[in-house]
Amino acid sequence: MWKNFCSLFRKDCQMMLDGKFFLVTFGSLMIYTLFINFGYVNFMNAELYNVYLFDPQGTQQGISELIAPVTSLEELNTVLSEDVNGVGIDASSGTPDIVFYFGSEKADHHRADYALSLLRQDKQYTARTVGTNTPELKKRKEMSCELLFIEIIAVGFLGIASVLFKEKQMGVIRVHAVLPFNKSLFIVSKIMVFLLSDLIFAGWMTVLNIGFHDAAGILPNVLVQTAILSLIMSLTGFGCTLLLKDFRQFSLVYLVIAIFAAAPVFLSANTSVKMAWIDWHPFYHVYMGLKNACFGVPVTNPVYYLCSVCGIVILFQIVQTAFHKEMGKEG
């Protein structure tokens, strides 16, 4: 079995080399790294958010000295309209409500969490961990995480399609049906090539953009989350390639995935856009798992891992069925 796997793995690596996939991945890594190190960090000058509190009755105790108190709601609105990245807290009812400047489109949960963490320093908030990062490091981690997510969702997904569509067109999948090896190895080998490629990409992306010292602590968790996302995406790409007729149909599905899978996740995780159903969106949890890993907060919920494993197993079964169907097709 090992010998057969090695044959398949070698051939898949050769196919990816011939298809210039590794070149595209390397190019992406370079572009992302240049963008983060010489563009994003320099031009998007990251500063700590200012947090303003309106608490006329003094209901909030033990607040951080980084919080600036205001005396009226009008003053809160005025200060937020001038400091569009600031976060306001209206505690006039006794319960702190987060207030962003009305026109701000940059509001995100991290800012809200950060503000609340300053308010309740003794309580548990993941944002407290975020708060230990320097503004630049926070920006680096955020952008590395987002680009890593995009890379695996988009490039990895397209990569497996480009390799597999070639094999489909050449008809060689049918030849494998009559070769003496366990047919699941054909799927496993391809998935492993992409998994390995994604893990190497994630490793370099983290080290180059977050720094070796800071990356060392978070890398194992980042790789675990990358592996989950990579397996889901490559199996999805594999299944779509087998089930769809040509690359044009695949491109449409890719757009659907980009619009309905990735967009809500980014909007919900990074902006003030609220979607009640986002908790049911599997990619949201994977994205948050990756983001938390980047910020040194590993996901410890066993349900998350159980669901991920179940999802991967179900996808593998679907792919296996589609693969057997493809092998039986006419020329």
Added chain:
Amino acid sequence: MIEVKNLTFSYRKDKQVLHGLNFTVGDGEIFGFLGPNGSGKSTAQKILTGILKGHGGYALLFGQDISTAHTQDFFSKIGVLFEFPYLYANLSAVDNLKYFSSFYPAKQLRDIGEILEKLEFKADFMKKPVSSYSKGMRQRVSMARALISSPELLFLDEPTSGLDPSGAVLFRKIIEEERKKGTTVFLTTHNMLDADLLCDRVAFITNGNIVALDTPKRLKEQNSHYRVQIEYMYQGRREEKTIEIPELEKGIPFRHDEIISIHSEEPTLEDMFIQYTGRGLS
């Protein structure tokens, strides 16, 4: 080698493509499976090679029920040539053969160079990518792939397709040599000449049914009119006459100066196919 009893198959509930096939193929026999497109011959071959599951009836290969026979050991003993030359276009002939042969036990593998030479493959193309090959060259590499593992049972689907006449002759010679070594050949084809020249027995399949099964010779004989057509010269004129064969026993039964040609009116295998199935082979 192969025993098939009441083999049925449906792609969907309302689309039955095989309606109870019955045939046997002996060890070392070349068995032709002839039928027009959509007749069910490829489906039958796919069931026998384990690509399609969910058939009815039963089939034995190597003495084992095919429902359980499709193990790695089974696939090690068969060689399959598909209708189209399925190869990795980015790899060379040698790399393709190295890759596909890597799944078989080393002891049963033939030498790649030797087999390509036997198939008269142009040596200077051996290391060039398959994408630069003609259809005939690709077919040669595909044949080499099917033969590389020294199979005991060879499934050939349109083996001479895409070959020039000399290539077709070469392939027929190679198939004949394989049979002499004891390999059983299951030949699926449209090509009546291949079937006539190679097969020990042929089955005509149409609409998922076998409508005739016998040796090509007997199939033709059974339907022969036992007549000959004679072309001759008489008093400077070229004439033609058709007579019953028994009439020849006492010599040419009519006046003539010179016999130009004598042709038997024995039907061809294609005539027989049309007679049995009511359809041509296109």
